[in-house]
Amino acid sequence: DIKLKECATCDLARYCSDECQEDDRDRRQHETKCKERAAELRDEKLFMQPESSHRGDCPIICCLPHPLDLETSMMMNACCSKLICRGCSHASTEREVGENRQPTCPFCRHPTPKTQDEANVSFKKRVAANDPDALCVMGTEHFVKEDYVGALFEYWTKAAESGDALAHYELSCFHQNGKGVEKDEKKRLYHLVEAAIAGHPDARCN
Incomplete structure (x- = not known):
């Protein structure tokens, strides 16, 4: 079976290969329809209600959408730059203290930096990435x-x-x-x- 490839911009046309797409006799006509359909798809995305916060969900325990007020309810660890709610961070810390374990990031389990310089080095790596x-x-x-x-x-x-x-x-x-x-x-x-x-x-x- 030949797996057809959809047009990268719209969902109106399918091609068996790149050569097929290039040789499309109605390519100019498709380009016009393609732009129109792309605009329709963009409008659909624009007026669709988001399923979550634009900041995503907490990735640790609660998996709840992040609230808009990040400063008071969220924290970002330099090692992975993941946004973590303070409740999940507190729960992770309590578990580590109870098990007498070294403090780590609740998400990636990287050891918590002991100094600000160590945190800055880790954060710069995230920026470089x-x-x-x-x-x-x-x-x-x-x-x-x-x-x-x-x-x-x-x-x-x-x-x-x-x-x-x-x-x-x-x-x-x-x-x-x-x-x-x-x-x-x-x-x-x-x-x-x-x-x-x-x-x-x-x-x-x-």
Whole structure:
């Protein structure tokens, strides 16, 4: 049996090979329909209710959606940059204390850094690995320092390329306000829609 391959953009056409797709006699006609269908699929994603928080779910014990207020209810470990709710983190710590075990990350079980320097080294590894959450944190640090050029956009752009909703939303705001970058309505709308599709609440309100 020949396994047909769907068009990468739409779900209207199927091909038996790349050569088949290239030789499609109606390719120009398909390109028009393809763009129309791609726009329809994008709208479907945009208006679909997200199943969870744009920050995902706690990956440890409770597996509940992360709340919007991350600062008071979540924590991020430098070793894996996973967002973990404080309840699951506390439960993991209590178990380790009860079993007289060395403190570790509740997610990856990496030993807890003993110094801030060790934590910084681990976190830089996550940034180098293009972890979207770590990249967002780095971008936010530059934002707090009001360093609106260079590294800030590099970090948030990389995070957005990985589908991070917060990075998309922040980039849309910058292209709207023109901070550190020229105002660009097309890019603003693109990042805003991507953030909304990913479930960012402020983007969905817009």
